[in-house]
Amino acid sequence: MTDRPRSAPMPAALRTGRPAPHPARSIRCPHCAAAPGARCTTVSGRHTKTAPCPARIAAHAQQTAVCPTCQVAPGTPCHDDGIQRPDNSSVHNRRYEEAEEMAWPA
Template sequence: MTDHPRYTAPMPPGLRHQMRAGQHPARSVPCPHCGAKAHAPCVLRKTGRRLPQPHPQRVTDWARTTACCPECQVVPGTPCRTADGHEMPDHAVHDRRYQEAEETCA
């Protein structure tokens, strides 16, 4: 047993971001496909093997929550709309929204 104090100060967000620089930015949201928590890698559901890239559903959720859509003019968190104003099928987002999300995180 040691008498050294244990430091448990939270890590500053800037430092945390630098340490995660090699990861895909979509890991900042939970994965709806495999259930991986935020900042954890996606896994195969049957074997539990970690994947090098996030599931497409996770990337879609990340784009939806971080970027405005330049094509249908919706705010972050709102699903993309088709030309007639209905929500896109299967919670899809426009390709331009992916580009906007990547520019936002850079």
């Protein structure tokens, strides 16, 4: 047997077997209608997804974060120079970042 150097300790999230759930799971999914706290499902509803639907992540960002790009308050849809965005549920990329910083501080 060879003498190998010891590896780094295992992170706590891996030891417990479950990473922290995505903060978007705190709201109902507008795409698949998954309940708050429940995982998103496939179109058939038979299988759960490992990550939330993009629409759920956008809805979470819209409900919780101020948009640094268009300066709208939480709960207000983003706009482009006063013009409503083509998809009312779409948010600016900076708003996603702001919501993630609020949910998972460094």
